[in-house]
Amino acid sequence: MGTNDVILQGGGEHARVVLDSLLAQGANVIALFDPKFSGTLFGVPQRGVYDRSFRADAHAIVAIGDNAVRKRVVSGTIHRFTSTVHPSVVMSPFAEVGAGSMILHGAIVQAQARVGEHVIVNTGAQVDHDCVLSDFVHLAPGVILCGTVQVGQGAFVGAGATIIPGKRVGAWATVGAGAVVVRDVPDYAVVVGNPARVIKYNTPPL
Numbered sequence: 334m335g336t337n338d339v340i341l342q343g344g345g346e347h348a349r350v351v352l353d354s355l356l357a358q359g360a361n362v363i364a365l366f367d368p369k370f371s372g373t374l375f376g377v378p379q380r381g382v383y384d385r386s387f388r389a390d391a392h393a394i395v396a397i398g399d400n401a402v403r404k405r406v407v408s409g410t411i412h413r414f415t416s417t418v419h420p421s422v423v424m425s426p427f428a429e430v431g432a433g434s435m436i437l438h439g440a441i442v443q444a445q446a447r448v449g450e451h452v453i454v455n456t457g458a459q460v461d462h463d464c465v466l467s468d469f470v471h472l473a474p475g476v477i478l479c480g481t482v483q484v485g486q487g488a489f490v491g492a493g494a495t496i497i498p499g500k501r502v503g504a505w506a507t508v509g510a511g512a513v514v515v516r517d518v519p520d521y522a523v524v525v526g527n528p529a530r531v532i533k534y535n536t537p538p539l
């Protein structure tokens with residue numbers, strides 16, 4: 334019993350690295366909830382559909398990579414949220430990380446960066462000084478955010494993309510893998526290439 338006890342919503346691919354991160358931190362992960370899975374994952378029981386009454390004292394993380402799905406599942410979760418920061422992360426003591434966020438293996442979060450709630454900073458991603466990440470953002474592996482970049486709610490930045498200082502990625506926008514963002518990205522825009530250009534627009538999430 335106690336605040337070190339954690340449950341995960343989600344049992345798929347992203348949940349594996351989140352579970353790995355929590356176990357490396359010494360968290361006591363007591364259950365995974367996902368209707369698609371049963372059995373165990375890394376020794377943790379997978380209990381199927383989310384049980385709102387299960388161990389109300391435990392904390393939760395929604396370990397789902399898709400930003401819109403993660404937002405929806407967060408709104409249906411009544412457990413209090415915790416976050417995970419893998420021990421290999423370089424985290425400035427002057428950075429902030431919100432509840433439910435996942436700062437994964439080898440990431441760097443620099444001074445005065447502000448990471449919102451339910452954000453994923455994936456393997457080896459770099460968030461430099463004074464960046465602001467809104468809730469439900471996902472930075473894929475190897476992303477580089479230079480200083481003072483802003484990323485709007487629900488935006489997804491693909492693997493290895495770079496965003497130069499001071500630019501803004503709009504809400505629910507998508508930055509393609511390997512893109513170099515040199516000007517602001519509008520809300521919902523999908524941008525690719527170097528320099529990144531808009532190729533289409535995402536549908537706003539329900």
Ligand SMILES: CC(=O)SCCNC(=O)CCNC(=O)[C@H](O)C(C)(C)COP(=O)(O)OP(=O)(O)OC[C@H]1O[C@@H](n2cnc3c(N)ncnc32)[C@H](O)[C@@H]1OP(=O)(O)O
Binds near residue numbers: 473491507508523525
């Ligand atoms: C641990 C983890 O794995 S976390 C997950 C990490 N995942 C990623 O980083 C995935 C990033 N996703 C991408 O880059 C995708 O290609 C997206 C989201 C940009 C576009 O995907 P889709 O909407 O399916 O677009 P689609 O594949 O139809 O491509 C549309 C056009 O853009 C081009 N394009 C797509 N992605 C890129 C890219 N990253 N860079 C340059 N051009 C691209 C395509 O070649 C195509 O061009 P064409 O119309 O001339 O043929």
